[in-house]
Structure formats: structure tokens, C-alpha cells
Amino acid sequence: MKQGLIFAIIVCAVGASLRAQELIPSRQNRLLQDSILVETFDPVVISATRTKRQLSSLPFPTQLIDKQEIGAIHSMRLTDLLNEQTGLVTVSDFGGGQGIQMQGLDSQYTLILVNGLPLVGRSAGTLDLSRISVGNIRQVEIVKGASSSLYGNEALGGVINIITDTPLKGTHGSLNYRGGSNNTHDLSAQLSLKKDKHSFQAYANHFQSDGYDLTDSDETQTVEPFDKTTANLDWSYNYSEQTTILVNTRLYRQRQDYTASALLKGASRIDEWNGMLKIDHTTNNQWTSSLEWYTTRYFAQEYLNESTGALFYDSDFDQLFSRPELRTTYTPSDKTTVVAGAGLTYQRLERTDFLGTPEFYSPYAYVQYDRMISDKINVIAGARFDQHNEYASQFSPKLALRYMLSPKTSVKGSVGYGFKTPDFRQLYFDFTNATAGYTVLGYNAVATRLPELDALGQLLSITVPLSEFDSPLKPERSIAFNLGADFKPFRGLKIETNLFRNDINNLIDTRVIAKKTNGQNVFSYYNVRRVYTYGTELNMSYKINAQLKFSAGYQLLYAKDKAAEKVFANGEVFARINPSSPSFRLQTDDYLGLLNRSRHTANAKLFYRWERYKLDANIRGTYRSSFGLFDTNGNTYLDQYDALVSGFSVWDFALNKTIAKGYTLGFGLDNLFDFTDPTNLTNVPGRLIYGTLSINL
Numbered sequence: 001m002k003q004g005l006i007f008a009i010i011v012c013a014v015g016a017s018l019r020a021q022e023l024i025p026s027r028q029n030r031l032l033q034d035s036i037l038v039e040t041f042d043p044v045v046i047s048a049t050r051t052k053r054q055l056s057s058l059p060f061p062t063q064l065i066d067k068q069e070i071g072a073i074h075s076m077r078l079t080d081l082l083n084e085q086t087g088l089v090t091v092s093d094f095g096g097g098q099g100i101q102m103q104g105l106d107s108q109y110t111l112i113l114v115n116g117l118p119l120v121g122r123s124a125g126t127l128d129l130s131r132i133s134v135g136n137i138r139q140v141e142i143v144k145g146a147s148s149s150l151y152g153n154e155a156l157g158g159v160i161n162i163i164t165d166t167p168l169k170g171t172h173g174s175l176n177y178r179g180g181s182n183n184t185h186d187l188s189a190q191l192s193l194k195k196d197k198h199s200f201q202a203y204a205n206h207f208q209s210d211g212y213d214l215t216d217s218d219e220t221q222t223v224e225p226f227d228k229t230t231a232n233l234d235w236s237y238n239y240s241e242q243t244t245i246l247v248n249t250r251l252y253r254q255r256q257d258y259t260a261s262a263l264l265k266g267a268s269r270i271d272e273w274n275g276m277l278k279i280d281h282t283t284n285n286q287w288t289s290s291l292e293w294y295t296t297r298y299f300a301q302e303y304l305n306e307s308t309g310a311l312f313y314d315s316d317f318d319q320l321f322s323r324p325e326l327r328t329t330y331t332p333s334d335k336t337t338v339v340a341g342a343g344l345t346y347q348r349l350e351r352t353d354f355l356g357t358p359e360f361y362s363p364y365a366y367v368q369y370d371r372m373i374s375d376k377i378n379v380i381a382g383a384r385f386d387q388h389n390e391y392a393s394q395f396s397p398k399l400a401l402r403y404m405l406s407p408k409t410s411v412k413g414s415v416g417y418g419f420k421t422p423d424f425r426q427l428y429f430d431f432t433n434a435t436a437g438y439t440v441l442g443y444n445a446v447a448t449r450l451p452e453l454d455a456l457g458q459l460l461s462i463t464v465p466l467s468e469f470d471s472p473l474k475p476e477r478s479i480a481f482n483l484g485a486d487f488k489p490f491r492g493l494k495i496e497t498n499l500f501r502n503d504i505n506n507l508i509d510t511r512v513i514a515k516k517t518n519g520q521n522v523f524s525y526y527n528v529r530r531v532y533t534y535g536t537e538l539n540m541s542y543k544i545n546a547q548l549k550f551s552a553g554y555q556l557l558y559a560k561d562k563a564a565e566k567v568f569a570n571g572e573v574f575a576r577i578n579p580s581s582p583s584f585r586l587q588t589d590d591y592l593g594l595l596n597r598s599r600h601t602a603n604a605k606l607f608y609r610w611e612r613y614k615l616d617a618n619i620r621g622t623y624r625s626s627f628g629l630f631d632t633n634g635n636t637y638l639d640q641y642d643a644l645v646s647g648f649s650v651w652d653f654a655l656n657k658t659i660a661k662g663y664t665l666g667f668g669l670d671n672l673f674d675f676t677d678p679t680n681l682t683n684v685p686g687r688l689i690y691g692t693l694s695i696n697l
Contacts, residue, residue: 047113047141047161049370049380050150050339051329059378059402060414061482061498061537063142067165070134072607072618074178074654074668074692076186076207078132078162081140084603084622086553087537088142091126091596092683099126102158103144103500104533104559104597109157109420109478111147115164115248117276118154120321120347121298122423131252131270133205133230135176135188138165145500146418146480149382149398152345152364156418156478157502164232167192167199173697178666180690184209197238205230212685214678219262222682226256242282250274258304264312268302288329295322318350319424335372339382341365349424353431355445358424361389376404386419390427390444391472394419408488418478426508426525427473438520441513443473446524450514457517464513464524474527478504484537492543501534531594533559547611552604560593564637575633575641590639592628598647600625614658623649629680645680656692666692 042054048062055064065081075081079098083090089101099107108125111118119127140162147155171193178186188205208227215222229252236246254270274296282288300317325343332338342365350357368382383397398416405411422443429442430449441449446469453459484498507529514522535558541551567573568591574583575590602623609616625647632643654668670688677684 043139045139045141046163047116047159048143049337049368050116050327050341051337051370056486057378057402059380059400059412061144061484061496061500063144063539065140065142067138070137070140071694072616072654072656073620073652074666074690075134076178078129078134078137078140081134082129082142082160084605084620085142086539086603087144087555087601089598089601089624090129090683098128098130098683100129100160101596102142103502103537103555104535104557104594105157105502105504108423109154109418109476111151111153111155111159113151113159113161114250114274115276116161117274117294117296118321118323119274119298120296120319121270121272121300121317123300123317123425125423125425131228131254131272132162133188133207133228135205136165136190136203136232138163144498145414145482146396146398146416146478146502148394148396148418149384149416150366150368152366152384152386152394152396153362153419153421153475156420156476156504157480164203164234165190165192165201167194167201167234169194175695176692177694178690178692180668181688182210182212182685184688184690199234199236201232201234203230203232214676214682214685220258222678223685224256224258226254229253244280246276246278246280248274248276248278263307264304265307266302266304266313269300271299273297286331288331290327291324292327293322293324295320297321315352316350317352320346320348322346337370338368339370340367347424349428351424353429354424355428355430355442355448358428358444359389360421360424363387378402388421391421391475394475409485411483411485413483414481416480418480420476422473422475422508422525436520437516437518439516439522440510441522441524443469443525446513450522453514453516453522459522460515460517462514464511468526469524473508473525474506476504476506476508476527478502494541496537496539498537499535500537501532503530503532505530507531528563530562531560532562533557533594533597547609549607550605552602554602555600557597557599557601558593559597560591564591568637573635573637573639575635575639577641586635586639586641590641592638592640592642595628595630595638598625598627600647615656617653617655619651619653621649621651623647645677648675648677648681650675650684662696664692664694664696666694668692 042056043064043066044052045055045062045064046052048058048060055062063085070081079090082088082100087103090098091101091107092098100110101107102110108122112127112129121127140160143159145158147159151159173191176188186207190203192201193199206229210225211221211223213221231251233249236244238244250273252272256268258266276292276294278290278292280290298319302315303311304313306312323343323345325341327341330338345362347360348357364384364386366382366384368380370380372378380400383395386394396417396419398414400414402410402412425442427442427444429440430445432439447466450462450466481501482498484496487495506527508525508527509529510523511526512521513524516522535556537555539553543549568586568588571585573586575586576583603621605618605620607618626644628638628642628644631638633641651672652670653672654666656664656666658664668690671686674687675684676686
């Protein structure tokens, strides 16, 4: 009731303000408009086209989170920011990593970039975004829909690009601290220098916490104590008026101990480094080019010991990624831009329970044509070709169009092809659970390991012939459609709508390929499922006056498996109300779709600035409707008779006060109404109370 009341008050306040503005006499209205801080600067993004483009002019759905909002809401990690954006939902994998679900697609289908460079370390398919500090982020760019025409693998669902700060002229420094509940401390410092031909920037962040426990009845904590350290160094040198050299390094270190259980104790560590060398050259007003070499390594290790000191579990994950790329931009006129590039990606993974040390090689080339056909029509056409040493070559086209109906209204649409290659785990996994006794084999490991298991007398029968593993496992493919419109009915108000659909073929799933003599199964991977997601997104922002701004977003989502729809339509699925009741046949409408998808998600944000007191405050809320995490009635599908996670909302409040030039104090409450669901949502802690201090020199 309290949560609903707050939301109703916000909506009513905005509605009253809109009505009041209509009733103001024309002269007074002009005076009011004169006092409004008009946003004449249209943010520039680079992720959508790999060129600088104004956000409002793009022909496909793109969102931007700027530095001002990041600072105002006191975010500590990237997941804090993304979870408040329309169409994005933070989800946890089985290992506790937090990824982002976009337009109903799993987090493994979203490419994560830092300054256009990909991060690695997807041990279970999810890239844990909680390892990314936000203290030096200038903006976050979110491109929705298949983006493989520019970025290739993993961009099947979209791209999130984190853009970090660049040095300003002179010497500048900042210090930011946040401390609060659970003995949490987040400290970051930044120093930049730009003089003559050189610029330098250093950033460091340390984040530590005692974790939290949502269930008092067991021995273990929900999240164990941890500490995370990030360091960035950037240097650039203007070799000449035409040529600039850039060097960037990033280091990340995470340590976590598992000490809460009396039976098992252990620890985990993560070490990551990134290095980039880039040379930018401008030949003339029409031609620019970049030569870039990027390398990153991600190493993770964890272990658990029994109370006797004997090793219970040990795991290593060591991934190396390297990529040289040459990119050229040709601008024959102010209405036409052509971007072309070519490169080679190399990956190697050493991991516990793997067959050998697999290596991937993938040369690629892409081109994009961006043309303003007239003052009202913009067309972007692009394509990319990827070759690979383990799977078939991929051709990824994309076409987008934007048409300005009037100065206040425009429509846009795009269609694109996306793909995701089988990952190392799906190809080379060789794991046997020591306790339960089941085995999981990667697709490429089957031909070698299955005969070995049979020769050892561990197999009762082989249910899938080895001949089915002769051809390579196919990449997952998608076709993404987006159709939207932008409206600016009057000054300060902006409304964006978008209809989307994603059709995925060759979805990789698991199946039983053999029966073991111990009664367990041997599993492997194969291409079988066809799924789709579709829905609509609505974003609204209204700058009521120079002090007050309101924004809100909503997504309606349907995400289903085509094979599941077929068996429901054929009347082949049954359910029980309880274990003792008779089973009954389910209807087509009983099928709810894919797991961990909410039909409705929404967000609302209200920002207010008291200039006289140099004080600003904001309240933000996110809502997620009910969803299913498991099939609880045993028919392998999610239906309306399964136990669902109830819908919930989380509200956050933040306050900032400038006490002197360059000095700001802050206070905040995250999860204002102390919502928790220990059984289903371990990534939502209880209420968090904190304070902040920011110093900018």
C-alpha cells in the first residue's frame, strides 16, 4: 500500500503540473519557459554506429545514462544503473554472477564493452557486471536489438558500452566515498592531467563489504564478505596534428572467503587485466583511420576444504582474448559516412573439467553505410562477415531507417541479424559430479570421451549415436525487428515508443545422450529449440521546470518456446493441483513462456533541485511482475499451475548537498521499504542506509 501510494503521488504531481502549465496565461507561460533550463545539447553516442551520432537522430532503440545521473543516485556498481532502465532486468546465474536480461533475452546474448572493447570471463554464460565500478564512467550506452553487423559474436540481443572519462585541459582530481549498511565501503580516486601534447588519467576504486544474510536459520551467509579493487591508467600523446597514440590498461582484483559453514571453508579469487594500444590518424577532412590492438586475461579460482582439511572442490578458469583491428571512416559529405573495418580475434581457455586447452581463431570484416537521403530521411545499412576455426562462417546484415514526420515527431525501424557462437563450455566441457554421479560433455568432447566411458564399463546404453556429432554445433541465430516513434509534443516532454520482436533459431540446449551404470545420465549439447520474444517499450521524460524532472518507463514482454507452444496446442501437457490430486490436460493459454521473464516491468524517477540551498534529491522505483524460476509441477514447462515468484517493487532515495565549492555530502536509502525474498531473489538485499562524500578539485 505504501509503495502504491508513493507512485500515485508522483503521477498525480506530474499530472497536476501539466494541467497547471496549460492554465497559465500566455505572458506568464512565456516567463516560465524563459526560466526553464532548456537542454540544447543533444547527447552524442558512438556504440550504435561506431561514429559520433546524436542520440535523438538514431534509427534504432538506444538509451543513454549520463554522468550526472550516475552521481545523483550514488551508484557503486554497473548493475545499480542498468536495473533502473526500461527493458533491462538484473538476473543472477547459478554461480551468483549478475547479468542483464534485455528485451527478454538471456544475459549471455548481450555484448558488454568498455570503451568499445569486450570483456571476457563468462564462466556460466553470464558476464558478472557487479565487477564494474562506475566512479570513472562518463556515460553508458545501451543499443537494443541484434548488433552483430558491427560487433559480431555475443551481440545477438544488443550491446552495452561503458564509456569512461577523458582528461580535461589542466590538472583535475576527485575523491568519492560511500559507506553504509553491512559495513560497506566504496572509495574511489581519480587524477587527470592534460597539457601540450600529453594527457594522463589514473583511477582507482576499492569496494568492500561484510556481505549480507537473508536467512538466519542456516549457517551460511547469502553473500559472503568480499573486497574488490579496480585500477585504470590512460595515456595519450598527440604525435602530430594528424596522429594520436593512446594506451589504456585496466586491472581488477576480487577476493572472497567462505567461512560461515562449519563443514566447508574456502575462498575465491578473480584477477583480470586489459591492455589496449591504439593509433588514430586523420589523413584529411574525409578520411580517418584507427589501428587498435587489445588483449585481456581473466583468471578465476575457487576451492572448498572439508573440516578435516581435505579438498572438497577446486576449480580454475583462465581465459585469454586478443584482437587487432583496423578501422577506417570515410566522410565524403556531411550527409554520408562509411565505416569499414577488419580484424582477428583469438581466444584460449584453460579450465578445470575441460577436454584439452581449446583455442578459437576468427578473422572478420565489416562495413556500414550511413546516409541522410534528405533532411527527413536517414538510412543505415551494414553487414559483417565472421570466419571461425570451429563453426560455419556467419554473414550478419542490418538495415535501419528513420523518417522525420515533423519537427516534433519521427518514426524509425530496423531489422538485423544476430548470432552467438557455441562457447567453450558447450564444446569442451568434461565434468562428472563426484556426489551425484552424472556427467556433462561438451559437443566436441563426445566423440572422444563417450567411447572411453563405455570401455571403462560406466555406460549402460548410448541413446544418441555418435554419428550425430560428426557435423559442428551450429551458432545460435536471431532476426530482430524494432519499430518505434519519438514524440516531443511541447518543450520539456519527450515520449519514445518501440515495438520489438526477436526470433532465435538453433538455440543450444542439453539432452541425455547415454545412460550410466550408476543410474545417472550423460548429458551434452545440441541445436534444437526455437524461441521468440516480443513486446513493447514506452519511455517518457518530462522536464517540468528548471528544478523538477520526471521520467518513467514500461515494458510488456512475451517470451516463449515454439516447441512448447506446439505440445500445449496438441494437448500433450498435464498438471496436478497437488501431488494427491488427479492430473488434467492443460490448454494453450496455460503456457506462461520462458523461465525468469516478467510480463510487466516498469520504472519511475523523480529528480528535484533546490538551487538556493544547493540541494538535490531524487526518488526512484522499479517494478517487476510475477515470474517463474522453476517448473514446480513436474511437466518440464512453466504453466499457470506452477509456483511463481510474486511481483515486487523496490524504491530508492538519494539526497545531495553542496557544502562548498567542489565538496558535496550525500545520504541515501536503497530498498526503502525493505523488500526481500531470500528463497528466490538472493541479489536483492534488505534496506541499505549510507552516506557519501565527493570532493572535486
